[in-house]
C-alpha cells in the first residue's frame with residue numbers, strides 16, 4: 001500500500017470545479033468531484049446525456065478547444081484513479097469533523113437516499129442561479145427564467161416555444177436570445193431594463209454563445225438582427241393568459257423609474273424568458289460558517305474562504321462568466337493541492353490565471369455598474385393579487401399587510417408572518433422579490449440545508465465511505 | 469416540417485413516454501420537462517392552494533415549480549429527471565399525495 005494521498009472534495013463540475021479538479025489531481029491529490037447533474041460541464045458546458053448517435057456539440061472555436069482540453073484531462077485522471085466523479089449527487093450539507101470534512105449528498109433525481117464522502121478539504125464550485133423579480137402573470141406556464149429557457153433548449157435539446165420574448169436585465173439575455181433562435185424559436189423582442197450603454201459594454205467574452213447552440217449560432221445572430229426588436233430602458237410589466245402566457249405588456253422606463261405613461265404595448269408570445277441577473281449559490285459555504293461578501297462567498301488571493309480547509313471558486317464567489325470561473329478554479333485547485341501536500345503554494349505558478357482573474361473581475365464589475373440596479377419603483381408594478389412566493393402562494397398583498405399592519409420590519413419577520421420563502425425552494429426564488437415588495441433589505445438567508453431533505457435521511461444519515 | 473421540433477438537433481432514436489396516459493415522444497438525453505415542452509405541454513402540476521397550473525420555471529432544479537408524478541412517485545423535478553422509455557408521467561395535484 002502506498003502512502004495515502006490527501007482527498008479534496010470538489011463540489012460542482014462546471015468550469016470552476018473542472019479546472020480545480022484537474023489542477024489538484026495533477027499535483028498529488030485525490031479528487032472526488034461531486035455534482036448534481038448526470039454529466040460534467042455545469043451551466044456553461046451543459047452536456048446532454050450522450051445517447052446513441054449524439055452529435056459532437058457545436059461551440060465557438062476557443063470554447064470548443066477549452067472544453068476538449070478539460071474533458072481530455074479529466075478522462076486521463078479518471079482512468080488513472082486520481083479523480084472520482086460522483087454524478088447525480090446533490091450535496092445538502094458539508095460537515096466539519098475533527099479537522100476533516102464529511103460531504104452529505106442525496107442520490108439521483110429521486111433524492112430519497114443520502115450518501116456521504118469523507119475528505120481532507122473541500123472546494124465549493126457550486127455556481128449560481130437566476131434572479132427573477134416578480135410581476136403580474138409571472139407564475140403562468142410559459143414564463144420561464146432566461147437561464148431556464150437556455151437550459152431547456154440546451155440540455156433538454158428541446159424547443160421551448162415558438163414565439164418568444166426575452167426580457168429583464170443583464171448580460172445573459174443576449175446569449176439566451178441567440179440560443180432560442182438557434183433552436184428554431186422566433187424571438188420577437190429582447191427587452192432590457194438598463195440603458196443602451198449596457199449593451200455596448202458587453203464584451204465578447206460573455207456575449208458569446210455557449211456550448212450547445214448547434215451550428216445555428218451564426219445563423220441565429222443573423223435572425224436576431226433581422227427579426228428581433230431590441231428595446232433598452234423597457235420592461236415587461238405584465239404577462240397575460242389563462243392557462244399559459246399568451247402576450248406581455250411592455251413599457252418604456254421613465255426618468256422616475258416608473259413606466260412612462262402612454263408607452264405600453266402588447267406583444268403576442270407563447271414563451272417569456274425573463275431574468276434579472278445571477279445570484280451565487282452560497283448555502284454550503286454558509287453552512288460551514290464561511291464569511292460572505294455581500295451575496296458571494298468571500299475568498300482571498302488563493303481562493304481560500306475564511307474557514308480552514310475550505311476553498312471556493314467560480315460564480316459562488318461572484319458572477320463573472322465561464323472564463324473567470326476557469327481561472328479561479330485553477331488557482332483554487334493549485335492552492336489546495338499545495339497546502340494538502342504540505343508545500344507552500346507558489347503564486348508565480350498561477351500568475352497567468354491570476355492576471356486573467358484580475359482582468360475579468362474588473363470587466364464584470366464595470367459591466368455590473370453599466371447594467372445598474374432595476375428601476376427603483378419596480379415593486380409598484382406588483383399588484384396585491386400577484387403571487388410573490390411561488391411555492392407557498394403568498395401574494396404581494398399579504399406581504400404588504402405584514403409590513404403595514406403587523407409591523408414586520410425585516411425579511412425574516414415577513415417570512416415568519418406570511419410563510420413567504422418557507423417552501424420547497426427555501427426562498428431562493430422569491431427572496432429578492434419579497435424584499436423589494438416589503439421594502440426590506442435583502443439579507444442573506446441562512447439556509448441550514450442546501451436542499452430539502454427527506455426526514456428519513458435526517459433521521460439516519462449515511463456513514464461516510466472512503467472513495468473507491 | 470413540424471415547427472415545434474428543434475431545427476437541427478438529431479440526438480438519437482426517439483422513444484415514447486406517457487403523459488396522463490397519452491403517448492408522447494422523447495429523445496435520449498431529454499429531461500421529462502424538455503420532453504413535455506417539445507410536445508407542446510407547458511404545465512403538469514396544480515398548486516396546493518389556488519390550484520393554479522405550473523410547469524418548468526428555473527430549468528435547473530432550484531425552484532421546485534416543475535414537480536410531477538413519475539411512475540407513481542410524486543414530487544419529482546421534471547427538469548432534472550431524465551425521460552426513459554415507457555415512463556409513466558402524470559399531472560400532480562397539490563402535494564401529490566391523495567389529500
Ligand SMILES: Cc1cc2nc3c(=O)[nH]c(=O)nc-3n(C[C@H](O)[C@H](O)[C@H](O)COP(=O)(O)OP(=O)(O)OC[C@H]3O[C@@H](n4cnc5c(N)ncnc54)[C@H](O)[C@@H]3O)c2cc1C
Nearest residue numbers: 012014015016036042043044091126127147314315321322
Ligand atoms: C441557468 C443558467 C444558464 C446560463 N447560461 C449561460 C449562457 O448561455 N452563456 C453564458 O455565457 N453564461 C451562462 N450562464 C452563466 C454560466 O453558468 C457561468 O458563466 C459559468 O458556467 C460558471 O461556472 P461555475 O463553474 O462557476 O458554475 P456552474 O457552471 O454553474 O457549475 C456549478 C455546478 O455545481 C453543481 N452544483 C451546485 N450546487 C450543488 C450541490 N449542492 N450539490 C452538487 N452539485 C451542485 C451544479 O449542478 C453545476 O453543475 C448561465 C448560468 C445559469 C445559472
Ligand code: FES
Nearest residue numbers: 525527529532547
Ligand atoms: S424548473 Fe425549477 S426545479 Fe425544475
